[in-house]
Amino acid sequence: MTLKNIFANIKAKRSNKMIALATAIVLGSAVAFGAVSYGHSGDPAKRMEKRIEHMKKNLGLTDQQATQMRAVFDQNKAKLMADKQAVKNATNANKATAKAQFKADRESMMTQMHAVLTPDQQKKLDAWKAKHGDKEKHGDKKD
Secondary structure: OOHHHHHHHHHHHHHHHHHHHHHHHHHHHHHHHHHHHHOOOOOHHHHHHHHHHHHHHHHOOOHHHHHHHHHHHHHHHHHHHHHHHHHHHOOHHHHHHHHHHHHHHHHHHHHHHHHHOOHHHHHHHHHHHHHHOOOOOOOOOOO
């Protein structure tokens, strides 16, 4: 084996290691970016806390209001999850009914949330909702 072949072999091995390292970095970054950018951990309690913190920051919730909001979310969580599953499992004939129930239950929760907020906070929430639309489509996706 010549010196030239030895260096070519070393260079090829180094190149393969660099490709593997670059692939690992890209894949790791994609996974980390996806988890961070969307904020969707698998834990609904963590998502609820993020939502409460967001409301404290943007609406100026007091600690008492934050506690009341947690109670509203807790009271409605099972019903909304069941509605979401019903929409997901509904046949085409029943999908409209399931979506209507989901929307009604979600609006009921919004009414409960409004009851916790001051008139000023209600205006801020309504303005945010008007500006950003209803980002939480869950079971209310377009067909």
